[in-house]
Amino acid sequence: QETCERTKVAVLGAGVAGVTAAKSLSDNGIDDFLLVEYQDRIGGRMHDVGFGSGPDGYPYVVEAGANWVQGTVTGDGPENPIYTLAKKNNITTLFTDQDNTTYFDESGPANYHDAIQEFQDALEKVTIDAGSLLKHNIQDRSFRAALRLQGWDPAKNDSHRQAAEWWLFDGEFAYTPGESSEIFTSVAENATFDYFSEENLFVFDQRGFATIIREEAAEFLVESDSRLRLSTQVKGVDYRKDSVTVHTNRGCIDADYAIMTFSVGVLQKGVVEFAPQLPSWKEDAIHSFELGTYTKIFMQFPQAFWDNAQYLIYADRETRGYYPEFQPLDLPGVLEGSGLMVATVVNDQSYRVEAQSFEETQAEVMEVLRSMYGPGIPDPTDLWYKRWTQTPWAYGSYSNWPPSTSLQAHQNLRANVGNLFFAGEATSQEFFGYLQGAYFEGKHVGETIADCLHGTGNCTVSDEQQKYPVLTGVTPYNLYNYEHGWFVDTIS
Numbered sequence: 001q002e003t004c005e006r007t008k009v010a011v012l013g014a015g016v017a018g019v020t021a022a023k024s025l026s027d028n029g030i031d032d033f034l035l036v037e038y039q040d041r042i043g044g045r046m047h048d049v050g051f052g053s054g055p056d057g058y059p060y061v062v063e064a065g066a067n068w069v070q071g072t073v074t075g076d077g078p079e080n081p082i083y084t085l086a087k088k089n090n091i092t093t094l095f096t097d098q099d100n101t102t103y104f105d106e107s108g109p110a111n112y113h114d115a116i117q118e119f120q121d122a123l124e125k126v127t128i129d130a131g132s133l134l135k136h137n138i139q140d141r142s143f144r145a146a147l148r149l150q151g152w153d154p155a156k157n158d159s160h161r162q163a164a165e166w167w168l169f170d171g172e173f174a175y176t177p178g179e180s181s182e183i184f185t186s187v188a189e190n191a192t193f194d195y196f197s198e199e200n201l202f203v204f205d206q207r208g209f210a211t212i213i214r215e216e217a218a219e220f221l222v223e224s225d226s227r228l229r230l231s232t233q234v235k236g237v238d239y240r241k242d243s244v245t246v247h248t249n250r251g252c253i254d255a256d257y258a259i260m261t262f263s264v265g266v267l268q269k270g271v272v273e274f275a276p277q278l279p280s281w282k283e284d285a286i287h288s289f290e291l292g293t294y295t296k297i298f299m300q301f302p303q304a305f306w307d308n309a310q311y312l313i314y315a316d317r318e319t320r321g322y323y324p325e326f327q328p329l330d331l332p333g334v335l336e337g338s339g340l341m342v343a344t345v346v347n348d349q350s351y352r353v354e355a356q357s358f359e360e361t362q363a364e365v366m367e368v369l370r371s372m373y374g375p376g377i378p379d380p381t382d383l384w385y386k387r388w389t390q391t392p393w394a395y396g397s398y399s400n401w402p403p404s405t406s407l408q409a410h411q412n413l414r415a416n417v418g419n420l421f422f423a424g425e426a427t428s429q430e431f432f433g434y435l436q437g438a439y440f441e442g443k444h445v446g447e448t449i450a451d452c453l454h455g456t457g458n459c460t461v462s463d464e465q466q467k468y469p470v471l472t473g474v475t476p477y478n479l480y481n482y483e484h485g486w487f488v489d490t491i492s
């Protein structure tokens with residue numbers, strides 16, 4: 001019989017949710033915890049990396065993972081906690097201006113601004129319709145169906161409209177409208193961009209965006225803190241009513257509670273063996289939500305050859321989503337003189353691109369860029385991207401709700417099993433996919449467990465999170481409440 005190390009709370013994963021959970025334990029007087037992390041760093045899907053070479057010979061720091069503060073604050077209104085942390089750490093950002101865009105197709109510069117406007121109008125109408133479905137307890141449907149109902153139904157070969165749709169939808173949610181929920185995509189959009197603000201801030205800080213979470217960790221961890229267990233892989237979790245045992249490649253941990261923050265992709269791949277097997281309502285929930293992929297292809301060119309625009313959007317005649325978005329980083333006031341540019345693909349194109357070599361991808365990207373800027377532009381001196389679909393600690397980028405799901409189905413993703421709790425961007429009802437989702441969920445679960453540890457009485461029973469072993473398809477409007485993880489009033 002193996003002797004396990006003892007702690008009160010095992011926090012599994014040191015991304016935004018895990019670090020925030022541990023910090024809220026610490027803030028609430030619980031210092032006996034272990035923070036267990038697969039990688040040799042904290043931050044998770046906040047992932048700054050060195051790329052290319054700068055004037056002093058050192059690489060630039062670029063963001064392979066989260067890159068924007070999405071939603072800031074309006075007036076004296078509620079402030080996005082990620083924005084609060086970005087301000088606290090003086091993170092360098094560029095105000096994203098989607099109007100500062102140049103449009104292209106296979107024959108060079110093109111004008112499809114009308115298509116963009118048309119799609120924006122349709123989006124607005126869908127959001128209103130979604131609110132009405134939710135309030136009247138009506139079955140969810142696909143975002144595609146909702147768009148058609150509002151008169152947006154571009155032909156497959158209408159590459160301009162397809163590009164407009166890709167840019168404003170797939171480029172944000174990493175799935176097509178057909179693969180996304182009308183109600184909950186609208187909720188995510190509303191929560192982040194109406195409740196906080198429409199502002200997006202693009203981070204290009206040379207300390208890396210994850211500075212914000214490293215600094216959060218530094219507030220409760222001392223240097224070389226023995227409670228932080230980097231390079232430690234969780235292989236199994238045994239859960240019970242009153243305790244949890246975590247099995248890692250470096251031994252086991254007995255804890256009163258554990259907080260699981262791994263991505264939905266990691267949970268779906270069966271990397272962690274649960275004992276007993278997870279109940280079917282939990283298994284169903286894990287497999288019912290999707291993890292989208294957003295792939296950023298970083299390139300360094302000998303010099304900038306592009307328009308001084310924040311975005312260059314390309315409409316491919318044949319394939320929707322084929323290298324549709326380019327973001328120059330070498331712009332006045334940004335990484336000037338760097339020659340850096342990012343191309344983005346998502347979803348099916350991510351799987352395709354991530355499965356091929358950098359050389360193959362470079363040949364494809366350059367063919368597109370030459371159709372935009374002519375044959376004379378140079379090849380990049382460097383090209384790199386992170387293969388999110390193949391990354392064993394993530395298996396994708398951020399989560400998405402498929403059509404015809406319900407708040408109850410999602411509540412099952414959040415709900416605890418015995419003393420094993422779940423938190424992360426995907427468990428957030430309103431801010432799933434975003435950093436603030438991971439933050440809110442981590443903070444909430446840390447506070448809940450601190451309460452349990454301080455409390456008298458049988459906390460695991462009295463504080464058990466709601467779950468729905470039987471799903472009826474629609475969640476009554478009155479259940480959109482705090483107990484169901486509906487923290488802020490985002491339905492107007």
Ligand SMILES: Cc1cc2nc3c(=O)[nH]c(=O)nc-3n(C[C@H](O)[C@H](O)[C@H](O)COP(=O)(O)OP(=O)(O)OC[C@H]3O[C@@H](n4cnc5c(N)ncnc54)[C@H](O)[C@@H]3O)c2cc1C
Pocket residue numbers: 012013014015016017018036037038039042043044045046064065066067068069070232233234235261262263266271272294295296388392393394396397398423424425426433434435436437438
């Ligand atoms: C390419 C990309 C672009 C994005 N863009 C944005 C953006 O612009 N704005 C925004 O708000 N959000 C963005 N996101 C989403 C945002 O990054 C996530 O929502 C957030 O970082 C998730 O935090 P988390 O703590 O829930 O999960 P994670 O960051 O995944 O944390 C989980 C941790 O668990 C660890 N782990 C996994 N498996 C194991 C194991 N077996 N054993 C031990 N540890 C394990 C992981 O290494 C990781 O550190 C983006 C994400 C990606 C990938």
